[in-house]
Amino acid sequence: MLRRSFFLAPVVAGLAARNLAAADDAQLAHMVFFTLKDRTDANRDALVAGCKKYLDGHEGTVYFSVGTRGKEFDRDVNATDWDVALHLVFKNKTAHDTYQEHPRHLKFIEENKQYWGKVQVFDSYLTPAASK
Numbered sequence: 001m002l003r004r005s006f007f008l009a010p011v012v013a014g015l016a017a018r019n020l021a022a023a024d025d026a027q028l029a030h031m032v033f034f035t036l037k038d039r040t041d042a043n044r045d046a047l048v049a050g051c052k053k054y055l056d057g058h059e060g061t062v063y064f065s066v067g068t069r070g071k072e073f074d075r076d077v078n079a080t081d082w083d084v085a086l087h088l089v090f091k092n093k094t095a096h097d098t099y100q101e102h103p104r105h106l107k108f109i110e111e112n113k114q115y116w117g118k119v120q121v122f123d124s125y126l127t128p129a130a131s132k
Contacts, residue, residue, distance in 0.1 A: 060095020
């Protein structure tokens, strides 16, 4: 048994290093869903405006969008417990991590946390679609 682990250790270490390198090369999708404390149109509009003011245009951002839940989408599989969705795609994890600590991002939180009662974040690495 000792021999097997001796030979597997370099393989496992190599796979871990490759996964870390791949993670920094892969685009990272950062999806944030806000549920408002007071679910009014005025609060939705204010939060959308805050996202546009503070979260758009960060270095390393490949894609930015913000919007409100489409209330006409009411299938059993649709989550309806949120009000505002923020979608960001970053060039890589490093760009995402820089964004998280950026003063504009922190200012957004400071000025807008009054609106939300719940925040759900979904971060994922993206695999490009195969060319056709």
